Amino acid sequence: MSCRVKICGITNVEDARLAVLADADALGFVFYSNSPRYITPDAANEIVAKLPPFVTPVALFVDADPEEVLKVMMGSRRWVFQFHGNESRHDCERYGVPYYKALRMKPGLNVEDEVASYHSASAILLDAYKPGVPGGTGETFDWQAIPDNLDIPIILAGGLTVGNVAQAVTSVRPYAVDVSGGVEYQKGKKAPTKMNDFVRLAKSV
Numbered sequence: 317m318s319c320r321v322k323i324c325g326i327t328n329v330e331d332a333r334l335a336v337l338a339d340a341d342a343l344g345f346v347f348y349s350n351s352p353r354y355i356t357p358d359a360a361n362e363i364v365a366k367l368p369p370f371v372t373p374v375a376l377f378v379d380a381d382p383e384e385v386l387k388v389m390m391g392s393r394r395w396v397f398q399f400h401g402n403e404s405r406h407d408c409e410r411y412g413v414p415y416y417k418a419l420r421m422k423p424g425l426n427v428e429d430e431v432a433s434y435h436s437a438s439a440i441l442l443d444a445y446k447p448g449v450p451g452g453t454g455e456t457f458d459w460q461a462i463p464d465n466l467d468i469p470i471i472l473a474g475g476l477t478v479g480n481v482a483q484a485v486t487s488v489r490p491y492a493v494d495v496s497g498g499v500e501y502q503k504g505k506k507a508p509t510k511m512n513d514f515v516r517l518a519k520s521v
């Protein structure tokens with residue numbers, strides 16, 4: 317089975333269209349207002365309404381106010397949520413929407429225990445840890461630190477690019493890879509050629 321690809325940080329309809337043409341399986345929308353990739357719930361829901369079937373829209377939150385989450389949720393039944401902050405399992409489950417939980421790979425993190433505590437997640441996203449920056453760091457982490465017995469689909473994130481994604485898929489064998497900065501020409505703006513090359517390389521391993 318080939319690796320799936322999620323392109324995160326979509327901020328406009330043209331980038332969404334080009335990501336779909338590049339054969340991305342999921343598109344991420346960042347509802348964290350400090351991010352340069354922030355998009356409003358209304359703008360994101362307009363884009364989601366235009367997505368073809370079999371492309372998953374993923375709404376990304378960082379310790380968000382439940383009212384903000386509900387505003388996003390009300391706009392479409394297609395959303396999957398991604399919780400990228402310190403949300404508990406209860407916080408993640410309360411909306412009744414399938415979710416991915418992001419874990420930032422801080423040295424010493426007990427990945428097995430964390431994964432077990434989010435057993436209701438559809439997948440776990442493993443991202444780089446950088447103090448004070450919740451995500452979209454553009455940095456990789458030590459892939460050897462990922463236990464090989466995790467009984468849940470793994471989405472590998474953090475500093476992936478056209479230059480390293482094939483190596484990442486070969487060594488980690490994740491269910492999916494997630495990229496943001498690695499397919500941009502400036503923050504929040506995706507580069508079509510990079511998206512095409514990234515997806516092709518991720519799926520060709």
Ligand SMILES: O=C(O)c1ccccc1NCC(=O)[C@H](O)[C@H](O)COP(=O)(O)O
Nearest residue numbers: 324351450451452454474475495496497
């Ligand atoms: O992308 C952001 O700006 C962002 C901000 C705050 C929390 C999460 C964020 N992105 C989450 C993602 O899923 C990114 O794709 C992931 O962190 C990898 O980013 P990158 O290293 O730039 O590929």
